[in-house]
Amino acid sequence: MTQYLMSVYGPAERTEFGNYPSQEAMDEAMADTSAFNVRLQEEGYWVFANGLGQATTATVVDGQGREPVLTDGPYLESKEHIGGFWIIEAPDLDVALKLAAEGSRACRGKVEVRAFAGA
Amino acid sequence: MTGVADTISRVHREEWARVVAGLTRRFGDLDLAEEMAAEAFAVAVERWATDGTPPNPGGWITTTANRRAIDRLRRESRRDDKQKEARMLYDDRPSEPAGVIDDDRLRLVFTCCHPALAMEARIALTLRMVGGLTVPEIARAFLVPESTVGQRITRAKGKIRTANISYRVPSSEDLPARASGVLAVLYLVFNEGYLTSNPEKEAVRSDLTLEAIRLTRLIQALLPSDGEVVGLLALMLLTEARRAARASAAGELVTLGEQDRGAWDTGLIAEGHALVRSRLVAVSAGHGRAGRYQILAAINAVHTSARDVRDTDWSQVVTLYDQLSAIDPSPVVALNRAVAIAELDGPEVALALVAPLDLDSYHAYHATRADLLRRLGRSAEAHAAYTSAIELAGNTAEVAYLTRRRDQLGAP
Missing domain, CATH: 1.25.40 (Serine Threonine Protein Phosphatase 5, Tetratricopeptide repeat)
Incomplete structure (x- = not known):
């Protein structure tokens, strides 16, 4: 079994309805994503999943010096940032890619699939 | 001496994919499989020259490569990884019956042509691991630096390992789509050979067209019921048949209408026509539908049936392009239809x-x-x-x- 990170990217600045055009669209995506999450749990793929707060609320910490240096905002300046992710466990990449396609449909976003190095 | 060299290059052509594929299944490591297969052939060059060719050259190569792989893993496991040795000794798995068709070479092909790899990586990996071409040979064929090809292959192998791209034939549900992905790789190799896009290369690269045909024959033997594989093979044969007539002595392209049809390869044409006929019979008997490659092959069959360009059955060509447009409504198909x-x-x-x-x-x-x-x-x-x-x-x-x-x- 291999563990995979499936991350979803979205705009750095979110609108009133997250990354969605309307309240209804957001509610639908949330409902579909929850249903997908339940499926992951029932079928044994689930390790963890959650959405993240807006990227602008991130803080970068450099603890390599004597005193930690704090920087307000995300590590990379980018128009798109990771907005949420799943960690799943699957027998191989083909299974992970199928799940990612379902997750992408559910949350209405592109999903990047990446295996963890220590399988 | 020449005898041995000829035998080795024949065995290399016939057995390379089988050896690499078997080693990969056994040891679960493409890198090791490739290296040990190459080493076994290098040993053969020395040994066979003095001891003579063994009675079963393919078996000799497989055994030698297997022994070397085990030696290599033993040395490594003594250093760090006891688990690997355990697996190597006890996990001599027979092929799992999971796939639709059970052949190690087929697993290898599907792994090398996995859709999660970039197209360039699929091409380089397939030519190296399945075709047995060396990195310099692939680099020459595509006129890119050897380091680029080497890097593509290394990176692809790294992704296969890290992302856990499994070594198996896709399930029957995924098979048609994945098989068509394999055919796309082979068709690209063929086309790069047939009409190289590179201005510094000669017009037709027979090394690439012949390699593509050889690999397509292999896939056809492994997936005999896939009509599109038959179609692609027929398409390649009927295209290759015209190679000698395709460029003039002055190195100028000769269009289909102006080609010396007497210079066409009648053997390849006969084989291509037989394949096209077999698909026509199969499709009309309800075994699958005519896909893109089968239709393209049929169009080429019409062209190669005409002794003189004026005898070409153009209405048949247009009908076939109509069929092709129905499944592939792209402007390129529309352009070719317009020519007819x-x-x-x-x-x-x-x-x-x-x-x-x-x-x-x-x-x-x-x-x-x-x-x-x-x-x-x-x-x-x-x-x-x-x-x-x-x-x-x-x-x-x-x-x-x-x-x-x-x-x-x-x-x-």
């Missing part, structure tokens, strides 16, 4: 079909327009279209042909 329409209904009708196509960056679009305009006597427009085609064409023979045609028009 020109023969049937005249250049004016064809030009009206060509004009609205959104293919401005495609050299064949401009070459087709140029030819139609020339036939209509619209020289100034033809001249401009030839110029656009020449600017976009990469193939030396094609540039030579287009330039001559343009210059025959006289000054614009």
Whole structure:
């Protein structure tokens, strides 16, 4: 079994309805994503999943010096940032890619699939 | 000596994929499989010259490569990884019955052509691992630096390992889509050989076309019930059959209509026609539908059936292009259909079909327009279209042909 990170990217600045055009669209995506999450749990793929707060609320910490240096905002300046992710466990990449396609449909976003190095 | 060298290169051609595929299944490591297979052939070069060729050369290579792999893993496991040795000793798994068809080489092909790998990586990996071409050979074929090819292969192997791309034949549900992905890789290799896009290369690279045909034959033997594989093989054979007639002695492209049909390879044509017929019979008996490659093969069968270009059954060609448009409504298909329409209904009708196509960056679009305009006597427009085609064409023979045609028009 291999563990995979499936991350979803979205705009750095979110609108009133997250990354969605309307309240209804957001509610639908949330409902579909929850249903997908339940499926992951029932079928044994689930390790963890959650959405993240807006990227602008991130803080970068450099603890390599004597005193930690704090920087307000995300590590990379980018128009798109990771907005949420799943960690799943699957027998191989083909299974992970199928799940990612379902997750992408559910949350209405592109999903990047990446295996963890220590399988 | 020559005898041994010939035997080794024959065994290499016939057994390389099987050896690499078997090692990969046994040891779960493409890198190790590739290295040990190469080493076994290197040992064969020395041994067979002095001891003579063994009775079962393929078996000898497999055994030698297996022993070397085990030795290698033992040395490594003594250093760090006891688990690997355990697996190596006790996990001599027979092939799992999971796949639809059970052959290690097929697993290897599907792994090398996995859709999660970039197309360039799939091509390089397939030619190396399945075709047995060396990195310098692949680099030469595509005129890219060896380091680039080496890096593509290394990176692809790294992704297969890290992302856990499994070593198996896809489930029957995924098989048609994945098989068509394999065919796309082989067709790209063939086309790069047949009409190389590289201006520094000769017009037809038979090393690539023949390798593509060889690999497609292998896939056909492994997936005999896939009609598209038969179609692609037939398409390649009927295209390859015209190779000798395709460029003039002066290195200029000769169009289908002007080719010396006596120079066509009748053996390849007969084989291609037989394959096309077998698919026509199968499809009419309800075994699968005619896909893209089968239709393209049928079109080529019509062309190669005509002793003289004037005997070409153009209405049959147009009918086949209609079928192709139905499953692939792309502008490139529409362009090729228009070429056939020109023969049937005249250049004016064809030009009206060509004009609205959104293919401005495609050299064949401009070459087709140029030819139609020339036939209509619209020289100034033809001249401009030839110029656009020449600017976009990469193939030396094609540039030579287009330039001559343009210059025959006289000054614009």
